[in-house]
Amino acid sequence: MADNPKPPELQLQIQLDEDVANGQYINMALVNHTETEFTLDFIYVQPQQPKAKVRSRIITNPKHMKRLLSAIQENLAKYEAKFGTIELLEPESPMH
Numbered sequence: 001m002a003d004n005p006k007p008p009e010l011q012l013q014i015q016l017d018e019d020v021a022n023g024q025y026i027n028m029a030l031v032n033h034t035e036t037e038f039t040l041d042f043i044y045v046q047p048q049q050p051k052a053k054v055r056s057r058i059i060t061n062p063k064h065m066k067r068l069l070s071a072i073q074e075n076l077a078k079y080e081a082k083f084g085t086i087e088l089l090e091p092e093s094p095m096h
Contacts, residue, residue, distance in 0.1 A: 024055040
């Protein structure tokens with residue numbers, strides 16, 4: 001029997017444009033879904049303003065969404081282990 005050599009692993013090179021690297025501040029997020037996709041809208045709400053602007057929209061599949069949720073939960077646990085528990089005293093309201 002012939003050995004099947006494994007193809008060499010590719011190293012993913014991730015490009016980060018300067019505008020994206022600067023990031024966007026958000027203080028609200030909306031999550032919607034269909035059977036095949038999740039849509040995450042990241043929003044900045046200014047205090048005492050009746051309008052808010054979506055700064056970024058991410059659309060992904062359910063499997064990737066679950067992996068993303070797991071990565072966020074893991075990182076929150078690491079953050080709280082290092083800096084202490086994040087207390088949520090009341091439901092978040094963008095108007096406060």
